[in-house]
Amino acid sequence: MTSAIPGHHNDGERDEPTSQRDLHALIDSIFDGDASADDASKLHRLADDDPRAIDEFARMRRVVDAFREPVETPDATDAVLRRVHGQRQWLPQRLRKTVTLSRVCVAASLVLAAGVIAFIDRHAPQAKLVQQAEPIARLAEPLSETTSRSTEQLASAIREATRIEATRVESLADAQPVTAVDVVRELRLSAAEPAAAMRLRASLKTPTADMRGYAGNFARSDSSSPQLAAAQLVNWASSTGDALLAAFDSDSLRSLSDDVRNWPRTTSLSAKPGADAGELDAVAGPMQSAPTLGSWIRGLVPPPPVDEQANEPTDPTIVPSHLLESSGTLP
């Protein structure tokens, strides 16, 4: 520590001799707590030279010591607490313990509840402690069941239709509320229900000749154009898969083309405008010359462009755009 003796002096001390000023500065530094070892040794030297230095130090010591004497302090605790009590309610000790205990219980309950929930969530995640909102999948389940039932009804209807002659398709169609539109719609729905699609495909494994019935069923289509009806047939045939394509041999296809030619004679289709014999011939002609249903379909549908999504399955419900240009859209 450097010497605490200041190099300057207060105005009142200017008249003091240098040694006297040094003495007072030394004493001040000691009582300020700033004195270094050098200051202490310097004070000792001054005291040796001048006994008045000891007296000066002792006089100041008495002043400082006077502050060390204890002061009797009146206890204001009760008075203060009484006054504070009027402004702010202190809790009694017993009540404070009760409140504290209650808080501990509440906190422990919360921790316990959190622990139980965490335990259940960890060991039985399927358990539902809280009623959750129904997921969309659950809401869709009844729809799937409906679809499945509808598809089964459709399959049943188709089976029944295949057992009768094509000429009776019209009456069947009147009796059965199954139209080509329904078939396409149901087939679309069945795409989301593989089991239903499988059942439908199995139901289509019928004798080739009976396939003629389907043509008549499609003649009930609400479509205004036989070309569009044919397109719907294409889509339906595509969606039913290889079984139908394999089932239709050339003879069956020719029979189907005959049915197409006969569409204008049916009550429903003949009433529709634009269903003339020329259009039907345009559809039925290639059918007669095609060796199989598959080759006829390929003749109708241009080969898809080669792109990155070529390996992805084609949506069977999509009708080629060139077939729709003059005839509107599917339902």
Add this chain to the structure above:
Amino acid sequence: MERAEEREMMRKAAAGDREAAAKCIRTFQPSVYTYILRMSGRPDVAEDIVQEAFVRVLTNLHRFDDRYRFSTWLFTIARRLYVNACQKMKPRYDTSIVDGWGAKPMPPEASIDDGDAMSHARSSLNRVLQELPATQREVIVLFHQLDWPIALIAEHLGMPEGTVKSHLHRGRKKLRDLLEASEKDIAQVEDVWA
């Protein structure tokens, strides 16, 4: 008292713990009482101000910032109360009747007639302290009575540390001279009565 212990006591007192509040009062009232007593020279004033200061801090504990020492806050409030009390009493001191009396304390409760030398010394100290300028008096009390460091006194009074030291040195010398003069007077009186 350790800082952590002080914080815990303040936290409990702020939460409504009466025992913590009582402990707070008992812990700090000696120093704040002595501070005001030395400043005012009047035990009744010191008692009133100490009581008022504790009432105010205990009813405003939610405002206390525990980054600071509680004692600093308490002393600041006590000092403000003392200054306000002095300002309220000042007009009385300015009257011709009590001219010159206002700067002096009321006669101390402890009489010199009781023969108690220590009481005598304390009474003398209280009396001569009142003859010091207020700032010197306050600096000396805070430094020598309450052992506050110079830096804290400077912060409390809002003045540079060098100024605080200057007040301390001058006040200490003056106090020494006043005490010695007082003792001489008392010695003379005792000689007369002896």
